[in-house]
Amino acid sequence: MEASKQLTPFLSVIGQIQPTDMASVAASGFLTVINNRPDGEGEGQPSSAEMAAAAQASGLQYHYLPVIAGQISDANVSDFAQLLSQVKGPVLAFCRTGTRSSSLWALSEASRLDATAILAAAQSAGYDLTGLVPRIQQRWTEQQCVPDAAHSAQSNRYDVLVIGGGAAGCAVTASLLKRDASLRIGVVEPSEQHYYQPGWTMVGAGVFTRSQTERPMAQCIPEPAQWIRAAVTGFLPEQNTVVLEDGRQLAYRTLIVCPGLKLHWDAIKGLRETLGKNGVTSNYVLELAPYTWQLVQNLRKGRAIFTQPPMPIKCAGAPQKALYMSADWWLKEGVLAAVETEFCTAGNVLFGVADFVPPLMQYIDKYQTQLNFQHNLVEVDGEAGKAWFVVTDAEGNQQRIEKSFDFLHAVPPQRAPRFVRESVLADKDGWLEVHHDTLCHPRFGNIFALGDVCSAPNAKTAAAVRKQAPVVAENILAVLAKREVRAVYDGYGACPLVVERGKAVLAEFGYGGKLLPTFPLDPLVPRRLAWQLKARWMPSIYFDMLLKGREWLAKPSVLDHAPHRPTAVQACDFQSGTKE
Secondary structure, eight states: OOOOEESSSSEEEESOOOGGGHHHHHHTTOOEEEEOSOTTSSTTOOOHHHHHHHHHHTTOEEEEOOOOTTOOOHHHHHHHHHHHHHSOSSEEEEOSSSHHHHHHHHHHHTTTSOHHHHHHHHHHTTOOOGGGHHHHHHHHHHHTTSOOHHHHHHTOOEEEEEEOOSHHHHHHHHHHHHHOTTOOEEEEOOOSEEEOGGGHHHHTTTSSOGGGGEEEHHHHSOTTSEEEOOOEEEEEGGGTEEEETTSOEEEEEEEEEOOOOEEOGGGSBTHHHHTTBTTEEOTTSGGGHHHHHHHHHHOOSEEEEEEEOSSOOBSTTHHHHHHHHHHHHHHHHTOGGGEEEEEEESSSSSSSSGGGHHHHHHHHHHTTOEEETTEEEEEEETTTTEEEEEEEOTTSOEEEEEEEOSEEEOOOOEEOOHHHHTSTTBOTTSSBOOOTTTOBOSSOTTEEEOGGGBOOSSOBSHHHHHHHHHHHHHHHHHHHTTOOOOEEOOOOEEEEEEEETTEEEEEEEOGGGOBOOSSSSOTTSOBHHHHHIIIIIHHHHHHHTGGGTOOTTOOOEEOSSOSSOOOOOOOEETTTTEEO
């Protein structure tokens, strides 16, 4: 399959794809596929029915909207725009070359974007649409006579602008509104769905269904915050402004950056092409988690390899949780003796907090797992059933080794989104730079970050957000009131390490690996209580408490004095138009 070409964060286009490509499409994060090519247009072209069946098998929505090449009508454009407004994104649209799909997008956007912006976006994706300029300009002119109330509303300036509608964005918005319901808050988020990502490991183990881990974004962004359905492309912090992908600029008094991180699939050669087939899977993609469970149930003998990339990654315990839950199933099915399990981690320890290593090692031994440190996955050939690792020895010497497999659970390297890592707000490693205690940017005192994208050296988990959100909320209010920021974060993170069906180790810790247990029990003992917390209560705690601003055992510590010298705050005075 050729590489897709992104027109917006919501929509990408591509030339003709095959039914066998649908698993890769799902693994790339797309939720919907639109076919703009009429059946029978070319020799050997798969039918829409074949494409629909393959899409459905990969958990994708599929829509057939055929358009005759060179004959795009206004009705076609209207149908395409209406379809985009209704489906889940991100969306992949295809035709023979991708040009038809790009043209449909360009004409559907002509009522709100001028020709220059549309042509530039298409050109960056490799499509020359200059021939559409007359139609684009005509549609633009016609629309200017019609007031666009929605666009005007989105042009507002905000007391607080939140970038990202995931766990961090929704939780901090709810915490702010709980403290001051009069705040004007905008949440910039292009996705239509919200996900409880910690539950995907349980989907891959047959414990949760997919539906337990997703809800419409509209149900998750707290009211009365305004949901801005767009994506960010850049920051202008000296002007207290954020630039959106359609060229709009939003102004703020304070800014919270929490768009999460990105999975870097292309860092591992061949992995993207084989995901979802050939025994290659990953619980880090919701669409693939059911495939993980399918593979686990079907494997009766052979080699099963589980990988972990270099840190930092989202939920560092998730790669080995996939191992434990799979091996536990094989053990209970009586086939573990015929399944050779390996855990290949790019790190040099099993878990970053040393206290939890001994109880986890008991399960490594129980499942007879070969533990391979300093093994970094760099290439996969799914059809051949082979994977290649770069192995680093104690002296720093490296060699490339080959391993065969029948089952591969792969976890890719992870990094901040491009608009963050290439911005002036990023640290040297590309993460949104913050003071580790106040979560405030060291150079721009009215900018904060939390969640997976921030540079604080805490575990990147939803549990960390539970403690970070109240800290950021308190400090945002301090900035708006021109006071020092004094609420501090202790680095709390938690990872319920499910080691078998019915037991988990509830790892809770802060900066420096300090143990921070919530319950008065030995945290190093696998317990049924921790399993119940993970398997029964966590989804409700997440959706009904964390995202609603119910700060369960999360009151932030507030110091008598600011923990470090405050930076200059550039909070805009919207009435005068000056900076304070």
